[in-house]
Amino acid sequence: MSLSTQPYKGARDFYPEDKRIQKYEFAVLRSVAERYGYEEYDAPILEPLEIFLAKTGEEIVNEQTYTFTDRGGRQVVIRPEMTPTVSRMVAARRQQLSYPLRWYSIPNLWRYERPQRGRLREHWQLNVDLFGVTTTDAEFEIISLIDDVFKRFKATPEMYEIRINHRGLIDFVLKDYLGLDETERHDVSKLIDRMHKLPDGAFLTELDALISDQRKAEQVPEKLLSFLSSKSIKDIHETLAATPSAAELKELIDKLTQSGISNVRFDPTVMRGFDYYTGIVFEVFDTHPDNNRSMLGGGRYDGLVGLFGVEPVATVGFGWGDVTLTNFLELHSLLPPLPSETRIFVVPIGEDTAKRIDGLVRELRNRGLNIACGDYRKKLGDQIKTADKKGIPFVLIVGENELREQRYVLRELATRNEQQLDINAIESTVKAWAEVHAGN
């Protein structure tokens, strides 16, 4: 019986044409993060289970992690998210590191869940975190960075919307304004978090089941629904508007708007699933009607570093998965053509030539050109087809005469244009092509 060629369920093989897309995406993400002064870090994909038990959220840890016991009896997990890891690393050097600390990473993450559009078991996720800034300057910088990523991908503001909320405001609403007890608050929070995934009407039905008659007599459902339907921070009840959380939200949204980011708004339904958020939270939604969903999210979590026995650090960060990013870029036709990194497929004519082209190939490589060699045993026509299939833009045909005269036939596959050129002209022709077609 032969082995299956399928990858593990919910995970992806990246053939070169798929990997090119990922490389393009990661290059843009890295470039923008570094433009804002963020430095890349990394950590093991396996972590002790404990660091996720504290604050990641029960559903994820108990039902969706890849958890197992290693050969030494340790309980380990393939990380489902990066935030506990980065908090661990900052805690380990709490005193030596200098703040503001700007870090980013593009870790590989795993969750055991039913694969579906926009959610796979394996994904990569840009994580950007700013440590040591207590004011909304932090949220402003982080959201500006996200907006610059969209701009760098040539997305326009109507393609996405930045929705902002505040955990402190939600807590105030549920506890002080509506007077819910701890169990009610927990249940209602989880319900709001699932709100956008529920079919029409289901939210009201589930809310009705959660709320006691006494709360109904206190008009809790009406007050909650009124709050959740606010489209602007100016719409909320004056009791809520007087809270420090509402003031922070207003300050941040004003700053972002003034800096030219127009597609930002208050959204009281943004909850974020993780238990560790302590302040402003945000999500960015794709506005495309076929994909109207959250693409990425983040917020302030000032308490996580402190769980590792050191003084807490104010932190704002976000995670942006490659699956939702790729969906967005494809749906909005933002992926540019991505040719092979290989520029020339060298085709020797005959065995004698094949044995004598090493010097030519080496010289082309020394000039910074990426060169693959063909196989002289195959027909010229088949070799040209091979180059074309691989997405290599040029074929260089080398026979006895060409070697003697040191002028070779360079064929551009897209245009079928052929020229007989010396090595200097080959170099300049191919580099000029790359300037236009590959951005280098």
Next chain:
Amino acid sequence: MSLSTQPYKGARDFYPEDKRIQKYEFAVLRSVAERYGYEEYDAPILEPLEIFLAKTGEEIVNEQTYTFTDRGGRQVVIRPEMTPTVSRMVAARRQQLSYPLRWYSIPNLWRYERPQRGRLREHWQLNVDLFGVTTTDAEFEIISLIDDVFKRFKATPEMYEIRINHRGLIDFVLKDYLGLDETERHDVSKLIDRMHKLPDGAFLTELDALISDQRKAEQVPEKLLSFLSSKSIKDIHETLAATPSAAELKELIDKLTQSGISNVRFDPTVMRGFDYYTGIVFEVFDTHPDNNRSMLGGGRYDGLVGLFGVEPVATVGFGWGDVTLTNFLELHSLLPPLPSETRIFVVPIGEDTAKRIDGLVRELRNRGLNIACGDYRKKLGDQIKTADKKGIPFVLIVGENELREQRYVLRELATRNEQQLDINAIESTVKAWAEVHAGN
């Protein structure tokens, strides 16, 4: 009780200064692989256990893998090596892909073993594979590529040695020349594979215990030791020299030597641990007396793709781990200084300035400079120290006067040189610095 800040045993946290080293290494590896026309691919870190059971080798699979059962009852493994995976991917598209096929990847791999110098539980490994070439042209290209990686790292030939052997020759020696039966061949092969790790004399003692009196009467130990002590393919017994394997070895070594690679030799003790090799095998040794060990290895494995139920493909490839690479570069002092990617730390003087520098910062970023912002609440001296600690080369000091006159104080930390410059001069100064210090 607070959580531990330690990473999982045998794995590494990469703080930004560590990650810079890895990024530098990977950039060189990618650049050389692409220079030879190889295209990057990737695959999930989890694989079904079956694909490793076939040919990876019993010890690794049974004792050293991270194997577990997922929540759906599937037996999965965190990949200990990439070769079965890349074979699976080629098999899945056996007919659509065009050959020669050149692929590379830098996967993250895990093995459960006692962490020691040069071997950790987690590592990354450059994997380069050439599919579809049956002649030693394949081995020649692959070893030339490896040699170019060393050259790109500025290593000189006396720092490393390329040692080549042939599985076919070893098989002929053990089976036809020495007449060993299957069990004896297996045991002797494993013993030779461990030879360089054994203390002086232990090889002879273990060999003596393995070999029966009858074999001793046939002078098997003497013949084997004579073969294993050959320093050149010219030294081997004429019966062995007449085999096709010896002819291939001679052809390859001659070609490499003629192309200017001087540090290559035949080594009959090179075995490679994996069961799947079918032809020429090689390892590259660090010649430094403090680290005289194999850094990387590879060879021909023509049968692996065929295990997935398709027509086999001739394949030559190698794997080069980042742990041994980093050890080599450090020991030979080949790691260049690696500054932060951040070029300027902007320090606003006072809250008013801080609120008004967004435009300046944005303009500098738009000009392609990586900029981090300081915190106006901290003292100037402390902020300069912060920038220095982060490895950022320049501090830009911005006060009321500077904003008004649009000339800012640029301080180079290494030289303490300060100049008052407009934005154009800042851009050109910092870019000129980067040309010299960061290669861009």
